[in-house]
Amino acid sequence: MSEAVEVILPSHLSSLARLEGSTVRLDVAGPVTQRAVLDALEARFPMLTGTVRDRGTAQRRAFVRFFACGQDLSHESPDAPLPERVARGEEPFMVVGAMAGG
Amino acid sequence: MGGTRVLVGTRKGAFVLTSDEQRRDWEVSGPFFPGWEVYHVKGSPIDPQRMWAAPSGGWFGQVIQRSDDGGLTWEPVGNDFTYDGVPGEHQWFDGSMRPWAFNRVWHLEPSLHDVDTLYAGVEDAALFKSVDAGATWHELSGLRQHDTGRQWQPGAGGMCLHTIVQHPTDADRLYVAISAAGAFRTTDGGQTWQPINKGLRSGEIPDQDSEVGHCVHRIDLHPAEPDVLYMQKHWDVLRSDDAGDSWHEVSGNLPSDFGFPVAVHAHEPRTVYVVPITSDSQHFPPDGRLRVYRSRTGGDEWEALTTGLPQENCYVNVLRDAMAVDQHASCGIYFGTTGGQVYASSDSGDSWAPIVRNLPAVLSVEVQTLP
Numbered sequence: 244m245s246e247a248v249e250v251i252l253p254s255h256l257s258s259l260a261r262l263e264g265s266t267v268r269l270d271v272a273g274p275v276t277q278r279a280v281l282d283a284l285e286a287r288f289p290m291l292t293g294t295v296r297d298r299g300t301a302q303r304r305a306f307v308r309f310f311a312c313g314q315d316l317s318h319e320s321p322d323a324p325l326p327e328r329v330a331r332g333e334e335p336f337m338v339v340g341a342m343a344g345g
Numbered sequence: 346m347g348g349t350r351v352l353v354g355t356r357k358g359a360f361v362l363t364s365d366e367q368r369r370d371w372e373v374s375g376p377f378f379p380g381w382e383v384y385h386v387k388g389s390p391i392d393p394q395r396m397w398a399a400p401s402g403g404w405f406g407q408v409i410q411r412s413d414d415g416g417l418t419w420e421p422v423g424n425d426f427t428y429d430g431v432p433g434e435h436q437w438f439d440g441s442m443r444p445w446a447f448n449r450v451w452h453l454e455p456s457l458h459d460v461d462t463l464y465a466g467v468e469d470a471a472l473f474k475s476v477d478a479g480a481t482w483h484e485l486s487g488l489r490q491h492d493t494g495r496q497w498q499p500g501a502g503g504m505c506l507h508t509i510v511q512h513p514t515d516a517d518r519l520y521v522a523i524s525a526a527g528a529f530r531t532t533d534g535g536q537t538w539q540p541i542n543k544g545l546r547s548g549e550i551p552d553q554d555s556e557v558g559h560c561v562h563r564i565d566l567h568p569a570e571p572d573v574l575y576m577q578k579h580w581d582v583l584r585s586d587d588a589g590d591s592w593h594e595v596s597g598n599l600p601s602d603f604g605f606p607v608a609v610h611a612h613e614p615r616t617v618y619v620v621p622i623t624s625d626s627q628h629f630p631p632d633g634r635l636r637v638y639r640s641r642t643g644g645d646e647w648e649a650l651t652t653g654l655p656q657e658n659c660y661v662n663v664l665r666d667a668m669a670v671d672q673h674a675s676c677g678i679y680f681g682t683t684g685g686q687v688y689a690s691s692d693s694g695d696s697w698a699p700i701v702r703n704l705p706a707v708l709s710v711e712v713q714t715l716p
Contacts, residue, residue, distance in 0.1 A: 255402070255404065259408060290424075292424070292425075293407070293424050298425060305403075307404060307405070341404065
């Protein structure tokens with residue numbers, strides 16, 4: 244078990260999850276990867292299932308991005324370890340709505 | 346005195362508009378789900394305090410929200426619209442085949458017969474049903490798996506199931522419409538389906554007698570004459586007098602027979618409303634004049650209703666789910682525009698006034714008549 248991972252959600256999703264702010268801290272079991280973080284997020288907030296990644300394929304939705312430590316991790320493997328500072332809870336894992344307006 | 350509640354879905358959220366039976370003064374609340382595209386909001390005909398909304402968007406997909414207190418508060422419910430079995434393929438614009446893939450919910454239809462049952466029409470075209478008030482959904486896959494399914498192809502708005510019409514007394518009988526496949530009917534609760542497009546004429550397809558391929562925009566019926574169906578097609582307004590077995594055109598003297606919504610008066614089964622739109626490429630009213638047309642004869646003979654509606658420089662559209670009627674003794678008619686106005690008439694369409702003027706583009710309008 245890692246330290247609690249800090250996840251920052253976009254306003255659409257923090258509203259949907261009824262968060263007071265945009266940040267949630269999650270206990271992530273095992274290696275801290277994108278998949279593990281999102282599994283923990285969806286377990287705690289079931290209403291977010293299907294909003295960040297496809298419910299069937301678990302693929303990241305096209306207009307969602309993952310940032311951390313100043314890097315775009317969107318195209319990394321969902322099973323690749325996230326940066327140590329994210330795993331230690333020192334830097335947030337950011338779920339971002341892609342730059343696509345309308 | 347009864348009340349009136351209008352449920353409005355827009356490109357950037359939902360709004361609830363409330364008034365009394367006089368329908369002169371309105372209170373506007375919202376936006377609910379700000380930033381989400383709300384294709385549809387609709388209340389239960391059994392329990393008007395219960396309603397569902399279908400917010401979606403390109404970023405975060407589809408969610409479904411339910412209110413049990415008349416729209417004051419909302420809770421997310423189930424959003425798992427997984428197709429039954431292997432989804433298969435349908436036609437794409439270029440003739441190639443594409444796998445069926447869920448994109449969004451277009452229409453929610455709460456049951457007339459059971460307060461926990463509702464239907465969802467989705468893109469890519471399929472019909473889903475919930476019997477637990479939206480907590481879970483299952484596909485009525487007999488429709489998508491119809492023999493013609495591989496021939497269905499999208500219209501400009503996507504291959505969407507956008508219309509669900511219930512028979513007033515027979516819970517097993519439903520009508521649905523799909524762009525651009527056509528209209529379908531089930532008499533066994535959705536297990537099996539029959540295309541009901543005989544008599545439709547569509548210049549966009551080569552075979553006028555084709556079983557499918559027609560771009561039906563909207564269907565409505567009156568519960569007192571449930572076998573009489575009215576249809577606004579891509580072009581043409583049509584009527585069926587035999588539950589969809591055959592259709593005949595009733596466009597009559599309309600200035601254009603292109604349009605999206607069609608609605609039937611609450612108390613007069615042969616009084617019908619449409620909003621003519623110039624053409625498929627010019628989605629605005631002819632001559633820049635926003636006119637609702639009313640027929641009191643089941644079609645063919647139409648009169649323009651203009652009092653209170655803009656009669657110059659008006660270039661908005663009225664989408665297929667954006668017209669509704671209430672049940673008050675003096676029937677109210679409501680419609681919303683892509684310009685963000687919601688207009689209401691409390692006298693069957695003789696005169697109109699805007700309830701609200703500057704919402705985001707209106708995608709749907711439903712109305713509840715409260716006790």
